[in-house]
Amino acid sequence: MRTALTVLRKDLLLELRGLETLPAMILFAIVTFVIFHFGLNRDTIDGQLAAGVLTVTLLFAAMLGINRLFVAEREQGGFDAFLLAPVDRSALLIAKATALFLFLVVLEVIAVPAFGLLLLGPSLSPVLPGLIVVLALGDVALAVIGTLVSAIAVQTRARDLIGPIIGLPLLLPALIGMARGAGPLLVAHASSSPPGRWVAILALYDLVFALLSYAVFDFLLED
Amino acid sequence: MSRLVIAVAPALPLHSAGKYVAGAYIVFLAMVLIYVAIMATRLSRTEREIAQLQRDVDAQRSARDADREREPVA
Amino acid sequence: MLRDVSLQVPAGSTLAVLGRNGAGKSTLLRILATLLRPHAGEVLVFGEALPRRGFAVRGRLGLLAHDPLLYRDLSARENLSYHARLHAVGLGRVEELLHAVGMSGRADEPVRLLSRGLVQRLAVCRAVLHAPSLLLLDEPLANLDPAATELVGPLIGREAGATRVLTSHDPQAALAEADLVLGLEDGRAAFLTSPDKVDPGAVKRLYA
Amino acid sequence: MTTYGRGLRGLSLAAAATITAALALTFFYAPLDANQGFIQKIFYIHVPLAITALCGFVFGGVLGAMYLRTGERKWDIRSYVAIHMALIFGVGTLLTGTIWAKASWGHWWVWSDPTLTSFLIVMLLFATYQPLRFSIEDPERQSRYASVFSVVAGAFVPLNFLAVRAAQAYVHPRVLTLTGGNLPGSMRLTFLVALVGVALLYVTLWKYEMAAKSTRMQLRALRRTLLGDDAVAPLKRSAAPS
Numbered sequence: 122m123r124t125a126l127t128v129l130r131k132d133l134l135l136e137l138r139g140l141e142t143l144p145a146m147i148l149f150a151i152v153t154f155v156i157f158h159f160g161l162n163r164d165t166i167d168g169q170l171a172a173g174v175l176t177v178t179l180l181f182a183a184m185l186g187i188n189r190l191f192v193a194e195r196e197q198g199g200f201d202a203f204l205l206a207p208v209d210r211s212a213l214l215i216a217k218a219t220a221l222f223l224f225l226v227v228l229e230v231i232a233v234p235a236f237g238l239l240l241l242g243p244s245l246s247p248v249l250p251g252l253i254v255v256l257a258l259g260d261v262a263l264a265v266i267g268t269l270v271s272a273i274a275v276q277t278r279a280r281d282l283i284g285p286i287i288g289l290p291l292l293l294p295a296l297i298g299m300a301r302g303a304g305p306l307l308v309a310h311a312s313s314s315p316p317g318r319w320v321a322i323l324a325l326y327d328l329v330f331a332l333l334s335y336a337v338f339d340f341l342l343e344d
Numbered sequence: 345m346s347r348l349v350i351a352v353a354p355a356l357p358l359h360s361a362g363k364y365v366a367g368a369y370i371v372f373l374a375m376v377l378i379y380v381a382i383m384a385t386r387l388s389r390t391e392r393e394i395a396q397l398q399r400d401v402d403a404q405r406s407a408r409d410a411d412r413e414r415e416p417v418a
Numbered sequence: 419m420l421r422d423v424s425l426q427v428p429a430g431s432t433l434a435v436l437g438r439n440g441a442g443k444s445t446l447l448r449i450l451a452t453l454l455r456p457h458a459g460e461v462l463v464f465g466e467a468l469p470r471r472g473f474a475v476r477g478r479l480g481l482l483a484h485d486p487l488l489y490r491d492l493s494a495r496e497n498l499s500y501h502a503r504l505h506a507v508g509l510g511r512v513e514e515l516l517h518a519v520g521m522s523g524r525a526d527e528p529v530r531l532l533s534r535g536l537v538q539r540l541a542v543c544r545a546v547l548h549a550p551s552l553l554l555l556d557e558p559l560a561n562l563d564p565a566a567t568e569l570v571g572p573l574i575g576r577e578a579g580a581t582r583v584l585t586s587h588d589p590q591a592a593l594a595e596a597d598l599v600l601g602l603e604d605g606r607a608a609f610l611t612s613p614d615k616v617d618p619g620a621v622k623r624l625y626a
Numbered sequence: 627m628t629t630y631g632r633g634l635r636g637l638s639l640a641a642a643a644t645i646t647a648a649l650a651l652t653f654f655y656a657p658l659d660a661n662q663g664f665i666q667k668i669f670y671i672h673v674p675l676a677i678t679a680l681c682g683f684v685f686g687g688v689l690g691a692m693y694l695r696t697g698e699r700k701w702d703i704r705s706y707v708a709i710h711m712a713l714i715f716g717v718g719t720l721l722t723g724t725i726w727a728k729a730s731w732g733h734w735w736v737w738s739d740p741t742l743t744s745f746l747i748v749m750l751l752f753a754t755y756q757p758l759r760f761s762i763e764d765p766e767r768q769s770r771y772a773s774v775f776s777v778v779a780g781a782f783v784p785l786n787f788l789a790v791r792a793a794q795a796y797v798h799p800r801v802l803t804l805t806g807g808n809l810p811g812s813m814r815l816t817f818l819v820a821l822v823g824v825a826l827l828y829v830t831l832w833k834y835e836m837a838a839k840s841t842r843m844q845l846r847a848l849r850r851t852l853l854g855d856d857a858v859a860p861l862k863r864s865a866a867p868s
Contacts, residue, residue: 127503131492138491138528176750186636198487201453202544205487206504207477219426220779269778277761287758290751291782333781334658337774340694343469361664365731368647368668368722372675375718379831386838393845401852459768 124208128216129326133223133324142189143224150182154239162336165242172297172303175236176259179229180289180296182230186224187267190217191275214338215267217338222264229256241307248306251315255302262295269334271320298323420445420456420605427598429551432582434596434613436589437624442605443585444484450583451481463552477505482558482574486541490530494540497529497549498557504622505548515543519569534561542570546578551558555584559591589621630837634830641830648816656816665729670816672722673780675715676745680783682712682828683752687780688774702769703867705776707835709755710866711828716749718733744790751779759865769867843868 136142157174158164166174194200203213233252237245245252267288274284302319307312420442427433435443436502438538450463461468463475481487488497499510516522519539529537538561545553557572558574559567571577576595586592593613601608601616601624609620659666689705722735723742735834737743758775762768850858861868 123506127500131496131500132488134496135489135491185669193489193491197489198485199485199489201481201483201485202487203499205451205476205479205481206501207473208504214667255449273758276767276771276866277758277764279757279761283754283758283761286754287751290747290754291778293747295537297789320790322792326785326789329781329785333778337694337777340770340774361729364725365664365667368725371725373716375714376827379714379842383834383838386842388836390842390845393842397845397849397852400849400857404853412816416697455766 122212122215124206124212125215125219127316128203128213129219132220133218136220136224136337138213139152142186146182146185146224146228147231149185150178150228151235151239152180153181154232154236154329156158157239160288163240166240167242169300169304171236171241171307174240174243175233175307176296176299176303178236179225179232179259179299180263180292181246181265182228182232183221183225183263184285184288186228187263187271187288188281189270190221190271195275200342210342211335211340212333213342214272216270217271218264218334221267222260223263225256225260229260243307243309243311248311248313251306251313255306255315257301258320258327259295259299261327262298262323263292265327265330265334266291266295269330269338269341270337276341295323295326298326300305420449420602423600423605423607424459425584425598425600425601425610427581429581430579432576432584433595433600434592434599435583435585435600435602436592436621437585437602437608441602441624443602444556445605446602447481447483447556447583447585450552451479451554452476453481460576473541477548478550479552479554480548480580481554481556482541482545483554483556484560486529486537487544488529488537488540491528493526493528494532495498495525497540498543501543501544501547511547512543515547515573518573519543519566535563539566539570540564541625542573546573551580551582553578553580555582557585557587560584583600589625593621630833630840632835634837637826637830637833641823641826643828644819648820648823651816651819656813657810659813662730665726668722668726668729670820671824672719672726673817674821675722676741677821678824678828679712679715679719680745680748681825682697682715682832683783684710684780686712687776687778687783690776690780693769693773694777699769699850699867702773703839704836705773706759706867707832707839709743709776709837711832713749713752713755715824715828716745716752719745720749740791741787744787745791747786748783751782755779756865759867761862763863765867772867837867839868 128171129238154174157166157178161170161174168282191200194203233256270284270288270291273287274280298319302315302323306313306315419447423442425433435446437443445454449456449461451469452463452468452475464478466472466474468475477572483501485581489500492500494516495512498515499509501507502509502512513522519542521536521539521543524532524536529540532540540557545555553574555574558570562570574582575583584592584595593616598610598612599616600610601620604622608624609616637689648670652667656667658664684704686709689701689708693699693701693705720742723745727736727742728734728737755772755775759768759772762771846858
């Protein structure tokens with residue numbers, strides 16, 4: 122656990138110094154909202170359409186972060202340095218998934234209000250707690266699966282392509298959960314709690330993939 | 345048999361239904377046959393390689409025999 | 419690619435590995451460092467069989483490779499502190515080492531702004547941070563001027579007291595330091611003897 | 627080395643006999659469906675193909691886990707062939723599925739059918755298996771990463787079905803309920819025979835493919851022992867393990 126914190130600290134410091142990933146994710150999300158405005162030719166959207174636009178945008182913005190997650194490790198010897206240390210290898214999974222989760226949270230802290238401002242018809246504030254629950258559960262899935270996929274893709278020759286083509290199908294159930302969970306929240310006079318079925322499915326998906334990633338991650342680090 | 349089918353299939357015109365059902369089963373059959381064809385090409389490649397191996401081994405052996413015959417002369 | 423290489427290095431002594439680029443020097447070091455798994459054969463480090471017992475060996479060896487294994491966007495101090503935490507070494511050791519290689523003054527600059535020589539000094543610090551008893555040194559003196567060479571001497575030289583496996587472009591320098599010399603050619607052992615018995619012609623052939 | 631050819635003849639005959647029986651039952655024994663009529667006959671090929679393909683994917687994941695556990699190359703080859711075969715069966719499922727959709731709803735694709743939709747997602751995921759393998763050059767790493775993928779993707783199969791099923795209302799013809807709740811006995815018998823037949827076909831083809839692969843590997847090994855290392859042409863970069 123202490124190792125994971127060490128690696129996480131280093132990752133956040135690196136991001137703070139380089140500012141390579143997070144600003145790109147945020148800009149990408151906001152540009153995508155503008156694109157949707159023109160693409161849909163709508164000033165405001167609501168309901169399932171709004172939820173779809175929001176979650177798809179977040180998913181693709183997350184893909185940017187996922188693609189870059191292990192690049193510094195691969196290019197600057199971070200994998201070797203980590204493997205030389207007498208530490209539990211799963212710490213890297215925990216640290217990277219936590220870093221990605223934090224990136225997504227920061228992304229959403231900016232992108233969701235921007236979405237409310239730019240596109241969403243109904244007011245955001247009454248449903249905010251419910252939306253946070255849905256997005257947070259979705260972020261866990263994005264972070265865990267994203268870390269796993271990124272660790273696979275970074276060792277391939279076509280890593281920018283392999284990451285998304287494996288990641289998107291694997292994340293589809295999480296996207297369904299986020300979009301359908303958020304849909305009923307984004308209508309006028311919505312009830313503030315998200316549909317329990319989707320929250321449960323998201324939580325189950327998170328749990329299964331967290332355990333699965335933990336079980337297989339070590340194999341991705343050898344040699 | 346098919347007349348009997350028409351008699352008991354009220355809603356759907358048989359000619360179109362039969363076409364689709366036949367299509368589905370043909371897809372299945374075609375898949376199996378294509379697989380057989382692919383395996384056939386692989387089998388012939390393996391055969392070719394075994395023949396090549398046989399030739400190479402024969403060539404090696406006759407070269408060795410030739411060496412042995414020359415030895416007493418040398 | 420390594421084949422038919424078999425040798426023993428007694429504790430506390432120094433093995434010099436000679437050979438051209440691509441002869442397998444770095445591969446040998448990476449196998450010893452548990453970073454590469456051998457496809458066949460037996461590797462024992464501290465009497466532990468690799469790769470199965472790799473976890474028992476990590477933390478007792480220090481690797482100084484071509485790649486400095488430092489993050490370019492982090493400062494010297496941040497990089498070393500990160501490795502110190504990974505190896506559960508106190509941060510006092512970081513300052514001690516920075517001072518030893520004469521980098522206390524530039525410890526807060528990002529690594530990407532440092533010259534190759536300074537980066538190499540830092541890489542030396544990183545490799546010896548946890549006072550390993552086996553040092554794997556791939557061209558340890560690359561990019562170092564004589565003054566810097568003297569600075570890192572106590573850390574990675576014979577004075578350090580560790581068992582050492584080192585490679586060098588300069589065979590004479592390597593021979594002067596070694597107790598045992600291994601010549602590698604295309605992944606095969608060309609010779610393995612003590613430095614005073616090395617045939618100069620054989621060394622020349624290695625690099626021809 | 628295992629001889630995969632052993633028992634292949636018996637298995638082939640069993641598969642052929644069962645599939646012939648299934649076809650006969652389908653067209654001469656099973657009654658016409660009350661709602662769908664003759665169209666429903668597609669069910670007897672489409673659903674067994676789908677179930678076999680999905681089981682094949684999960685089977686590939688289990689074999690991949692065996693590779694990770696043992697590190698023996700044969701498990702990776704088995705896993706590869708299992709997924710490879712399942713992909714072929716999967717393509718068959720999608721094709722027969724679209725034909726059925728066209729026949730019963732007039733469209734080649736319908737999103738309202740959760741089973742077909744989730745099957746598409748599974749296929750999209752497994753379609754990346756070969757590109758992933760091809761993209762990793764080191765054979766040992768290729769096997770290891772492909773096995774990790776197969777384990778994760780194998781576990782993904784049931785989860786994905788759960789999520790997609792929850793997302794959509796059941797609009798599909800009720801014959802699809804696999805518990806056989808409202809399947810008349812004669813239909814269920816036909817379906818089960820067809821399922822066994824297609825599954826036997828999968829096992830036969832898997833063994834067949836394994837036999838072919840291992841024969842070629844033995845041929846290479848033989849060439850190496852008889853003629854030396856230099857007589858063996860280097861392997862081309864490939865997605866397939868060898």
